[in-house]
Amino acid sequence: MPVIKPRTRGKQLVRHITRLDRENNETLYAYAHFLSEPTEYVINQLIESVLAKDKEFLAWRAEHSESYVPPPASQATRMKRSRPAADRTHHTTSSRHAGVSSPAGA
Secondary structure (H helix, E strand, C coil), X not given: CCCCCCXXXXXXXXXXXXXXXXXXXXXXXXXXXXXXXXXXXXXXXXXXXHHCCCXXXXXXXXXXXXXXXXXXXXXXXXXXXXXXXXXXXXXXXXXXXXXXXXXXXX
16 A cells, blocks of 8 residues: 555646755656556645654644745846846947948948
8 A cells, every 4th residue: 555645636836956866866766656656746745744753743743834935036137147248249239330440340
């Protein structure tokens, strides 16, 4: 009998990218194949079942109910990072055409 319960519907999923030990990755895919479920389902069920047994963590979490998920990088932050490089390229190009004469044109 599998340790993981059958799938429940209606949960909101978010994307999470991580790295696994090679052996854990193999075990994850094998167990997902055993259940005929995707790996993301197996990971979610493992988190729910294992962490639900940690009484110390559950007590701590009850006292600390705020989110610990880091906020996503905003588009404004990403645009600020990419804009200076574009501005530098623009200034370099415009300075060549803004009255700077070349040796051939002198």
